[in-house]
Amino acid sequence: MLVYTLPGTFETREAHLDLLWDAGATGLEERGGAIRAYFDERAELPQAVADGEWHEEAEQDWQAEFKKNLRPVRAGRVTIVAPWQRGEVEAGQLALVIEPGMAFGTGHHATTRMAVEALGDLDLTGRRVLDVGTGSGVLAMAAALLGAGEALGVDIDPLTIPIARANAELNGVAGVRFEEGTLGLDGLGPDDDRELFGPPHDVLVANLYAELHDLLVGEYAAQLVPGGPLILTGILTSKLGLVRSALAREGFTAIEVREDGEWALVTARN
Ligand code: SAM
Incomplete structure (x- = not known):
């Protein structure tokens, strides 16, 4: 098997990952402070990713390796686990099961973890929660586990919806729903968003990115009841000013910021 090893991590070289995919990588993995890109054959690589090395490696059982290296993620009152790790959740923690590798949102990214923690800091009992950019459905499901009466997860990418629904089935959580959709960006998402969202929600959480939060902030206000908490993440600390x-x-x-490495989460009330 042909591997191209590049110094850095997914976070530090986020902007370079697409270059590897574009060059024909069939898979990317982060291990021991390096990015490993798998190729079927040697490829011409752009200058920005030319600081790596090619080598051949013996075939391995990647599925077994991947499963062995995956760790449960503790995020406040919730522990996010893969289906085969249910037994590893400590007493008193709420178990949230996510099938890894299907959509963004296994809890291994700092932004997901901070968002689950922030949801856990709120009293969600009976609340209606909207999760914009749901991916694996992790945040909507965390809200439901934490007591929300109703949680709606929407995503602009239709491929995520069956994945989120399958994860909801794995967890057997009630009151959670996933639909393709977005908030008021002309030409994006279905036309019937108003019907999709219903009356304003008690809590809105969105793990997107700073520039999109900047565009959507008016929509967030419209989708939230007065005083309703807003939780935004996916924000690089360098772009906090834009979101503020x-x-x-x-x-x-009541704007508050928490940080984990280069990632930030912002909470506020309208
Ligand atoms: N909520 C999950 C989490 O916290 O781990 C996944 C977050 S992932 C960083 C962002 C998700 O937002 C992706 O699934 C992407 O398809 C979706 N997304 C991107 N732009 C969007 C938009 N304008 N409206 C709705 N979803 C969007």
Whole structure:
């Protein structure tokens, strides 16, 4: 098997991952401070990713290796596990089962972990929660496990919806629903978004990115009841200013920030 090893991590070289895919990588993995890109044959690589090395490796049982290296993720009151790790959840923790490798949202990314923690800091009992950019469905399901009366997860990518629904089945959580959709971006998402979302929600969580939060902040305000908590992540700390000014522009207050490495999560109330 042909492997190209590049110094760095998925986080530090986020902008370079697409270059590897574009060059024909069949898989990417992060291990021991390096990125490993798998190729069927040697490829011409752009300058930005030319600092790596090619080598041949013996075939391995990747599925077994992947499963062995995956760790449960503790995020406040919730522990996120793969289906075969149910037995590893400590007493008193809420188990959230996610089939890994299907969609973004296994809990291994700092933004997902911080968002689950932030949801756990709220009293969600009986609340209606909207999760924008649901991916694997992790945040909507965490909200439901934490007591939300109703959780709706929407994603602009239709491929994520059956994955999120399958994860909901794995967890057997009630009151959670997943639909293709987005918030008020012209030309994006289905036309019937108004019907899809129903009345304003008590809590809105979105793990997207700073520029999109800036565009959507008015929609967040419209989808939230007055005083409703807003949880935003997917924000690079270097772009916190953009999100802060967008929130201030829309009249959000009580803005609080938590950080994990280069990632930030912002909470606010409207
Ligand atoms: N919520 C999961 C989590 O916290 O791990 C997944 C977050 S992942 C970083 C972002 C997700 O947002 C992706 O599934 C992507 O398809 C979706 N997305 C991107 N732009 C969107 C938009 N404008 N509206 C709705 N979903 C969007």
